[in-house]
Amino acid sequence: MKLRGMGLVLIALSLGACSNSVKAPAPEASLTPRDKQLLAKAPYQKVLPPDMYQRHIVDYSGGQKPGTVVVDTDKKFLYLVENDGKAIRYGVTVGEEGLAFKGEAKVGRKAEWPTWTPTAEIKERIAGVPNFVGPGPHNPMGARALYLYQGNKDTLFRIHGTNQPEYIGQAISSGCIRMLNEDVIDLYTRVPQGADVVVL
Numbered sequence: 001m002k003l004r005g006m007g008l009v010l011i012a013l014s015l016g017a018c019s020n021s022v023k024a025p026a027p028e029a030s031l032t033p034r035d036k037q038l039l040a041k042a043p044y045q046k047v048l049p050p051d052m053y054q055r056h057i058v059d060y061s062g063g064q065k066p067g068t069v070v071v072d073t074d075k076k077f078l079y080l081v082e083n084d085g086k087a088i089r090y091g092v093t094v095g096e097e098g099l100a101f102k103g104e105a106k107v108g109r110k111a112e113w114p115t116w117t118p119t120a121e122i123k124e125r126i127a128g129v130p131n132f133v134g135p136g137p138h139n140p141m142g143a144r145a146l147y148l149y150q151g152n153k154d155t156l157f158r159i160h161g162t163n164q165p166e167y168i169g170q171a172i173s174s175g176c177i178r179m180l181n182e183d184v185i186d187l188y189t190r191v192p193q194g195a196d197v198v199v200l
Contacts, residue, residue, distance in 0.1 A: 021058040021089065023051070026186035035143060035185060038113065042137035042163070042181075049168035053077075053091025055183055060087035064198065069107075069146075069159070069191060071177055071199040073100050076169045078159070078177065080190060088190075090183045091168045092159075095175035100199075101148065101157035107195045108149025110188060114141045119156060122174055138163060143181040144188040148197055159197075160184060 031039070048054060053076065060081060062070055070079040070087075073094040079087040094100055113135035123129045133139045142161015147154060162168070162178035177199070179187065 021056040024055055024057045024088070026055055026180075026182040030186045030189050031182070034113070035181075038137050039143070039181060044137070044163045044165065047166050049091050049165065049180070053169040055091075055186070056089045058087055058089045059085055061085060062087075064196070067191070067195055069187075069195060069197045071159075071197070073102070073171070073200055076171070078179065078187070080187060088186075090179055090187065093162060093164075093167045093169070093178040094171050095177075096171050100171070100175050101155060101177075102199050103150075105148040105150050105155055105157075105197045105199070107146045107191060107193050107197060108152075108154065109147040110191075110193055111145045111147070112188070113139075113143060114145040114160070115139070116141045125174070137181070140164075142178070142184060144184045146188065146191060146197075148199075157199075159187070 060079060062079070062081065064070060064081045066081050066083050068081045070081065071092065076092055076094055078090045078092045081087050115135055116133040116139050117131070118129045140163055141158070142163060145158050145160040148157045148159070149155060157176055159177045159179065161181040161184040165180050168180060
């Protein structure tokens, strides 16, 4: 994977400079009737993460063009860069050390209420994983998925929802970037296929 090392370091330093923030829950308007129906029947406990990991509008000086998704895996934040020095900041769960994706990619594909087919590596590492999970709130992929590609190659890493909202702000997943279902639905409506993604 080709990294622009110094550039990514500078991005990381600039993210630390984000100071002003306004809490801004994901708008209900992003939810389709199907979303509302499925989320109302979610089989997991509906918990909010700590305040800092809830959706905020923040000052942002990272230098990326508007529409870029930037994931700070150390701080467990995902930023969607907007105009006028602002970004939407979401709390995320990231992959454990050694499992997390790092580098630059693009959103190569998007899916609403995706299915999940675990990789051989996941099945080897986690006992009892099924071969396939259909769409719905029970699915660990959650309500939406953005599939990260480099060129025409699927990196096998995703930004997606979760059925374990209690882990937002932690590093526990198999490398993918998990968000609250309401947050990933909001992100999905804002990020087109082909958007740039930088994972620090």
